[in-house]
Amino acid sequence: xxxxxxxxxxxxxxxxxxxxxxGLNIEPTIVDPWADDTxxxxxxxxxxxxxxxxDDGTPLTESMLIVQWLxxxxxxxxxxxxxxxxxxxxxxxxxxxxAVGGIDASVxxxxxxxxxxxxxxxxxxxxxxxxRTMIETxxxxxxxAKNFQxxxxxxxxxxxxxxxxxxxxxxxxxxxxxxxxxxxxxxLKGLAEAMRQRPSFADTMPRIV
Numbered sequence: 454x455x456x457x458x459x460x461x462x463x464x465x466x467x468x469x470x471x472x473x474x475x476g477l478n479i480e481p482t483i484v485d486p487w488a489d490d491t492x493x494x495x496x497x498x499x500x501x502x503x504x505x506x507x508d509d510g511t512p513l514t515e516s517m518l519i520v521q522w523l524x525x526x527x528x529x530x531x532x533x534x535x536x537x538x539x540x541x542x543x544x545x546x547x548x549x550x551x552a553v554g555g556i557d558a559s560v561x562x563x564x565x566x567x568x569x570x571x572x573x574x575x576x577x578x579x580x581x582x583x584x585r586t587m588i589e590t591x592x593x594x595x596x597x598a599k600n601f602q603x604x605x606x607x608x609x610x611x612x613x614x615x616x617x618x619x620x621x622x623x624x625x626x627x628x629x630x631x632x633x634x635x636x637x638x639x640x641l642k643g644l645a646e647a648m649r650q651r652p653s654f655a656d657t658m659p660r661i662v
Contacts, residue, residue: 456481457493457504461659463556463624464516467616468503471520471535473653474610475527487567517553520613533610545614548597552617555590558583559625584634587625591636594618598640605647619645619654627659 458465458481465481472479484490486500496504496512505513513519520535536542562583565574574580597618622638622645629635648654
């Protein structure tokens with residue numbers, strides 16, 4: 454298999470954490486989506502990461518679809534479920550959806566800044582709506598993280614809601630830590646720090662190169 458990725462994308466990190474937890478620790482092939490890399494374009498017409506090319510050449514795109522493939526191909530009980538049990542799956546997916554919405558707003562803002570400028574986007578109605586999404590997402594996930602009461606489950610494979618919540622937190626710290634409007638979320642910070650005890654999180658920390 455070949456995982457086409459970059460070093461900052463939170464969507465790449467969701468896929469990588471999920472893959473590692475399922476026993477697939479594949480060294481990513483680093484590509485530049487902005488450079489219209491031919492390898493990425495062949496695998497994904499949208500030239501987005503992550504793109505996972507299977508052994509038979511089948512390309513899988515979009516992190517949530519890769520997670521679905523993992524659940525189908527590496528099912529529980531042999532492999533840890535990313536969705537929990539049938540009784541908890543709806544809650545896991547609901548919380549993961551909250552986090553993905555915040556991730557999407559965060560990434561969209563960075564991309565728009567690249568093609569315009571912060572001053573030309575951040576204070577527009579759309580830019581302010583994206584900011585509101587980022588703030589409210591952090592606040593909602595902070596309430597989720599508080600439920601652990603400081604006893605974070607870093608000794609067991611995480612479900613998708615934990616993966617997405619931590620990925621959102623770490624990405625926003627990478628991109629927006631200097632922004633005064635980003636809320637303080639100590640419980641979510643504690644969850645993120647605790648989960649770094651697992652190689653799947655520690656080895657996939659986003660970095661700008």
